[in-house]
Amino acid sequence: MISYFGFRLIRLTWLLCFRKILFGWLSGGLLLVFGTYATLFAIDTLTDWQYAHCDSFNTLHYVPRSVMKKSWCSFSIVCLALLIVFTSGVFGDAEKGEMAGYLGAPNENVDQSYGGGFSMYVAAWPLLKEYPGRRFQTGLFGTWMHPKHEKKPGEKFYTDIEGGLGWWRNTHFATETPKFIMGGVELNFTSWANGPGSGKGRSWEKPQGKYAVAQLSPWVLWPPDGLNVKQGTCGQLWGYGYLPLPLTEPKEKTAGKDVPTGNNCWTLFLNTGNFKGPVTFFTPYYWSRITTEKPELAGMFLDSKPSNPNRALQMETQYVPAAIGKDKNGDAYARVAPTSFPNNNSGESIIVHKVLSYSKNALWNSVEEWFKGGPVASGKIDTKAAGLHEFPGRGWATWRIYPPNTPRDEKVRLTWDSFATPFAPDPSSFGFKWNEEMVTKKETKNGKLITLPQYYKLGKDGKGNPVWRVVDPKKVPQETGLAGADFSRAESRPSQSMVTPEDPDSCWKRPGPAAGPFYAYPGDGSKVTYYWYRFADQPAILNADLTDVEREDLQKRVEKLHRNWTKDKQYLPEPDFGELADMDPALIMTPPIGMEAGYVPIATKQESIK
Numbered sequence: 001m002i003s004y005f006g007f008r009l010i011r012l013t014w015l016l017c018f019r020k021i022l023f024g025w026l027s028g029g030l031l032l033v034f035g036t037y038a039t040l041f042a043i044d045t046l047t048d049w050q051y052a053h054c055d056s057f058n059t060l061h062y063v064p065r066s067v068m069k070k071s072w073c074s075f076s077i078v079c080l081a082l083l084i085v086f087t088s089g090v091f092g093d094a095e096k097g098e099m100a101g102y103l104g105a106p107n108e109n110v111d112q113s114y115g116g117g118f119s120m121y122v123a124a125w126p127l128l129k130e131y132p133g134r135r136f137q138t139g140l141f142g143t144w145m146h147p148k149h150e151k152k153p154g155e156k157f158y159t160d161i162e163g164g165l166g167w168w169r170n171t172h173f174a175t176e177t178p179k180f181i182m183g184g185v186e187l188n189f190t191s192w193a194n195g196p197g198s199g200k201g202r203s204w205e206k207p208q209g210k211y212a213v214a215q216l217s218p219w220v221l222w223p224p225d226g227l228n229v230k231q232g233t234c235g236q237l238w239g240y241g242y243l244p245l246p247l248t249e250p251k252e253k254t255a256g257k258d259v260p261t262g263n264n265c266w267t268l269f270l271n272t273g274n275f276k277g278p279v280t281f282f283t284p285y286y287w288s289r290i291t292t293e294k295p296e297l298a299g300m301f302l303d304s305k306p307s308n309p310n311r312a313l314q315m316e317t318q319y320v321p322a323a324i325g326k327d328k329n330g331d332a333y334a335r336v337a338p339t340s341f342p343n344n345n346s347g348e349s350i351i352v353h354k355v356l357s358y359s360k361n362a363l364w365n366s367v368e369e370w371f372k373g374g375p376v377a378s379g380k381i382d383t384k385a386a387g388l389h390e391f392p393g394r395g396w397a398t399w400r401i402y403p404p405n406t407p408r409d410e411k412v413r414l415t416w417d418s419f420a421t422p423f424a425p426d427p428s429s430f431g432f433k434w435n436e437e438m439v440t441k442k443e444t445k446n447g448k449l450i451t452l453p454q455y456y457k458l459g460k461d462g463k464g465n466p467v468w469r470v471v472d473p474k475k476v477p478q479e480t481g482l483a484g485a486d487f488s489r490a491e492s493r494p495s496q497s498m499v500t501p502e503d504p505d506s507c508w509k510r511p512g513p514a515a516g517p518f519y520a521y522p523g524d525g526s527k528v529t530y531y532w533y534r535f536a537d538q539p540a541i542l543n544a545d546l547t548d549v550e551r552e553d554l555q556k557r558v559e560k561l562h563r564n565w566t567k568d569k570q571y572l573p574e575p576d577f578g579e580l581a582d583m584d585p586a587l588i589m590t591p592p593i594g595m596e597a598g599y600v601p602i603a604t605k606q607e608s609i610k
Contacts, residue, residue: 094325094481099336101399101413103315105141105352105422105430110387114357115148115306116364119241119269119381119572120313121353124165124233124581125449126176128320129338131167133489138317139166140178141352145242147305158188159287159301161242161266165229169319172225172495173524173608177233179226180240182268184212184282187290187297196280196540197500197603198224204501211543212286215535215600216267216558217279219567221520221587223528224498224606227279228584231523234447235342235349236581239271239572242307243358243381245281246368247557248550254288255545259295261288262304269381271572273580274588277379277565283544309357309387313430321487322401325480332458333480334401334468337487341432343441343448348423350431353575354388361385371557379565383573391430395422401456401468414456414468428576438470455482495526497607500539507542514599515592521609522586529605532595535559538602555598562597 122141142164163183167174181194191200191209199209215222229238244264251261267281284303291298299305322336341349362385366377397416419438424430440451455476456468476482500508516531535541536555546554565571589601 094323094335094485095403097322097324097334097401097403099320099322099339099399099401099414100317100411101397102317103141103399103416104396105313105391106394106396107313107355107389107391107430109310110357110389112148112309114309114359114387116358116360116362116385117241117243117266117307118143118145118309118311118355118357119239119243119271120355121237121239121271121575121578122165123235123342123349123351124178124229124238125235125340125342125447126233127167127178127339127341128176128487129340129451130488131174131176132321132337132487134169134171134174135319136167136174136321137169137319139164139315141313141315142166143311143313143355145311146308147300147302148308149300149305153297153300156188157297157300158185160185161282161302163194164240165238168226172498173223173522173526173606175231175524177229177231177523179228179524180238181226182213182280182282184209184266184286186212186286187294187301190290193282193286194226195222195224196538197222198226202496202498207543209286211540212282213280214283214540214544215279215538215602216281216561217277217567218562218591218596218600219277219589220275220279220583221528221530221589221601221603222280223520223522223526223587223603225524225526228522228524228587230582230584232446233581234444234449235344236273237353237575237578238581239575241269241356241572242266243269243363244360245278246364246371247281247554248284248546249553251545254285255292257292257295259288259291259298260304261285261545262299264303264305266302269571270583271574271580273582274585275567275583276569277567277571278561283540285543285545289545306360307357310389313352313355313389315351317399323482323485323487324401324403325482327477327479333471333476333482334456334458335454335476335482335485336401336452336456338451338454340442340449340451341434343450345448347436347441347450348425348431348433349450350425350429350578352391352430353578354428354573356383356386356388356573358387359385370560376560376564379561379569379571381572386573388428390427391424393422393424393430395430395432412458412466412468415470418470419453426576495608495610497605500604507539508604511537513537513602514595517604518601520586522584524584525608525610526606527609528603529607530601530603532592532599533602535598535600538600559598 144160144162146160161184163181165178165180184193193199193209193212196213196215197210201208245267246263247265248263250263254261261284263284265281268279270279287301287303320337322334324334326332362382370377399416400411400413402411419435421433423433434450438453442449442451453470455471455473457471459469461467513531513533517529520528535558536551591599
């Protein structure tokens, strides 16, 4: 028994040793020593018959213990010599690096009257071949919707709705497929809100945005970790937008203070392959709450202000893993984790489509009239009240490769324009054409991808500034160690469960849910526990600075929406081409019998099932 498991351990040790000899001298040397001693120990535990082996004529031979020891020692000496040779210049160790920056998609402005929100379609795809761990953070193409001001506020003033598709450092159940978050930002990042029950940090002692978003749809379950796109999505279009709905009434006082709160309930609308319609909304109190401490800022937030219709449209990347190494001459080379973009049938990538901004005539006015006793509003957004942001076909990139903790002005850009050319196939679409000599076309089980160059050499541009230029992998010296760079998932720590308060006196328990618990299993390997709450009794509404009468009025309006705005109708304008991405089917809900109108699913826990 000892010899059986001993040789199993020896086999694993030597395999690791060979790997580390190639890719790391220190750990390789330690494993080499350990492997030698383990082998000699195992030989001592064997009897002579265990050395027996048969030749090709089935003749039984016995190998003396001393001969076996000499053979293994000789083998170890050879390995040690190879280790010394390799680490003296044939193979080196690459240091950790990272790639980060922005890709920009300039688009034409529209008239300032279009302050009633926006919608657009963005491609959803697996940016990296393999999810590398929680340091990975990047959005796909998205935007920043700020309140519109006639004059820029005097003090530091930042607040908006951003979010979108991507991966974030606080994502606990991540895969290669992106997720969607809402990304509402309170004044100067005091808090942020990513969805129902999801905000800044994990502690409920300071909610910091966790009560900012109310669940509106009875057909969608929103997990705390973000809304799941269907696993394997590869280039399909994800349609979304934010438009205000008059779900509440304006208030003259906020939390008892003499500052007003508006009634812009900025509502997320989705257009996916398996769901269409409004999903969630930011409660107006989320924006105005800070004015109880800073009354001079009353009326300056999105609860009261229209949106600025002319927004940046960019892809923000904060971390993609990379490695940097040098050859024997001191020349620097870099390698980036395999990074891809979607590939249509023409070998191009269409990334953004149909960016529209709206006036309140698009939806608000008809809904307001309906709530006052007028005809039922269909919910279909009127494109006659929309302005199209046309793409001129230009673009820009600031992607850079550098070691960790490099000062900002020392981060070196890569020559993005040597392999990518921005273009507009039509006025409503933006994407990239690729240099086929530098990129690689790949067919995956989920769709076609364009993989960007992985290897770069540090050089100079025409002005003498350092720049990373694409280099043929065959021309990268082995001593850089880049061939063995490992970009796989780094950490082994389990995903942290996300749990809501269990206090029986908390807003989660009083008045509490109407049905549950129930369970959903999205494709990210998690289990989501959820309950059905009466809409007005969900925790976000109980924390929205509404009186009981105001909550009941809101309940009646939401019941009207549930009965008339079903998930199979058209709301956002449809795309002109392409296939719509799907939401994870596990998150598509059917309300329990008797709860078809006026009830919503609320997640209370998300945990790993792996």
